[in-house]
Amino acid sequence: MFRALYGWTLRWAGSRRAGWALGAISFVESSVFPIPADVLFVPMCLSRPERAMRYALIATAASVLGGIFGWVIGHYFFDLIARPVLEFYSKREAFEALRGETGKGAILLMLVTSGLAHLPPIKVVTILSGVLAFDLKLFILSAIAARGARFYLLAWLLRRYGRTILGFTEKRLPWIAAGLCLALAGLWFGLKAL
DSSP states (O other): OHHHHHHHHHHHHTSTTHHHHHHHHHHHHTTTOSSOTHHHHHHHHHHOGGGHHHHHHHHHHHHHHHHHHHHHHHHHSIIIIIHHHHHHTTOHHHHHHHHHHOOHHHHHHHHHHHHHHOSSOHHHHHHHHHHTTOOHHHHHHHHHHHHHHHHHHHHHHHHHHHHHHHHHHHHHHHHHHHHHHHHHHHHHHHHHHO
16 A cells, blocks of 8 residues: 555656645645645655745645635534544544643644644644634644744755655654654743743
8 A cells, every 4th residue: 555655646746737736635634634745745845856845835835725624624514524423433522522621722732733743633633623713813823834834844854955864854753753742842831831
């Protein structure tokens, strides 16, 4: 399966319609699709480094729009779409517990961590944000900041260091993500203490 997905991404990365495919994957990844846009974004940036910043713009804009779509699903269509899925997987009670314990500050922190490091998955946070009626303007601003920072930084690194940085990141990705999440959690608790 992974070999087929890898081949698919490489074919799209070299295609004339690569930008459209990246936009579509970035959109659906933020609301319903389980595979991150990175599987297409990284090979595209490696194959056409001169277009890396353009790809970052496409991925950021589409991801934010997909996040808004996820927010709308959570806010307006939770009973119609999300609740039956949660009940099917016997996760409704767990979701309701999370819903009851999650405040606006926690949502903001999750938006940033999921936007930067996919922890927790962005689609979960976007739908939960809608369910909790998290301020849509703040939601959009935080999504632009987190997703933009992620895609533009990754584009810059891939453009500048190419395959060298990719090898470094692949070997240490769990440690990098964990370190980033710990730093963000520390920042959150520091701000909360003030």
